[in-house]
Amino acid sequence: MQIKRDVPRFMREPLFIFILFSAALYVIFLAQKPIPENEIIVSEARLKEFYQYKSQSFGLPAIANKLEVMSTDERNALTEDFIRAEVLVREARRMGLDEGDFIIRQRLIQKLEFLADTQRDILKKAEALLPDWYETHKENYRLPAEISFTHIYFVPEAREKAQEVLSALNNENSLAIAEQGDRFIYHKSYQRKSQEDIAAHFGENFASSVFGLSSGLEWQGPFASRHGYHLVRVVNKTDAKIPMLADVRTKALFDLKLSLNKAARQAHADRLRKKYTVIYD
Numbered sequence: 001m002q003i004k005r006d007v008p009r010f011m012r013e014p015l016f017i018f019i020l021f022s023a024a025l026y027v028i029f030l031a032q033k034p035i036p037e038n039e040i041i042v043s044e045a046r047l048k049e050f051y052q053y054k055s056q057s058f059g060l061p062a063i064a065n066k067l068e069v070m071s072t073d074e075r076n077a078l079t080e081d082f083i084r085a086e087v088l089v090r091e092a093r094r095m096g097l098d099e100g101d102f103i104i105r106q107r108l109i110q111k112l113e114f115l116a117d118t119q120r121d122i123l124k125k126a127e128a129l130l131p132d133w134y135e136t137h138k139e140n141y142r143l144p145a146e147i148s149f150t151h152i153y154f155v156p157e158a159r160e161k162a163q164e165v166l167s168a169l170n171n172e173n174s175l176a177i178a179e180q181g182d183r184f185i186y187h188k189s190y191q192r193k194s195q196e197d198i199a200a201h202f203g204e205n206f207a208s209s210v211f212g213l214s215s216g217l218e219w220q221g222p223f224a225s226r227h228g229y230h231l232v233r234v235v236n237k238t239d240a241k242i243p244m245l246a247d248v249r250t251k252a253l254f255d256l257k258l259s260l261n262k263a264a265r266q267a268h269a270d271r272l273r274k275k276y277t278v279i280y281d
Helices: 002-006 014-031 044-055 060-068 072-094 102-118 122-141 156-171 195-202 204-211 249-273
Strands: 146-154 189-194 220-224 229-238
Touching (some): 122 249, 146 156
Antiparallel strands (some): 146 229, 220 229
16 A cells, blocks of 8 residues: 555556557567668678678688688678678569569578578488498499409401410510500500490490409400400409498488488478468469
8 A cells, every 4th residue: 555655646547557558669669660671781690691602601600700800801892792782682672573583482492491401400410320321321332343454456457466466465475565456545554444434435345345354464355345356454353342331431421411401401391381271273
């Protein structure tokens, strides 16, 4: 009862309370008043975002560090670029140039997907999942069989000559190899090449024949290619193999992160889609 006597009577009137409440609402309205279209706010956060997309660098700590070490001229230039871009974007929107533009739609999709990515600790998750994931996908990292060999080339009309040289090579070690055969358009020796690599230079049939040979000191052939005939000496062969995770960790981790990002984006899109009703016309 003492409190009521201390409060002036007019402050207990309904009209005063109504005016006070209205004033509070007006203050809140002013605080939330949207920024006028002709005002451009240059803040540290907006400069970071602008520089992020301009430099195609998406590590926020690194971006912040780069802004800190910028010279005054560099920072002023970045600020002017930001203001220029903001002006042009606003004018383009005012003219309705963003309506129905497929490229702009794609960029908006990419930005939303990027936000979905940054909200998840993909790297930490990928590190934890990598061993088990590699066991499931290790076939994708299989290294092809490889071969190292040297060859002597003969033009298509010189098959008999190739046969004669073959006999001489395997019976006379003193025969000068460099002086035999004709000039070849590619290489005389191939080191650690896959069957696909060899097929690109010689053709599928020659590549298949050579990979069927065993390594050793003897010359073998002649083998036909799309260029002519070849005598071949296989120096070394390695079978196809699946590498240890440690040998391909960087690539495997990169692939896993891509997979997790894709799954996260799809899950995010699915959650957003539940907010909408799709009508097929």
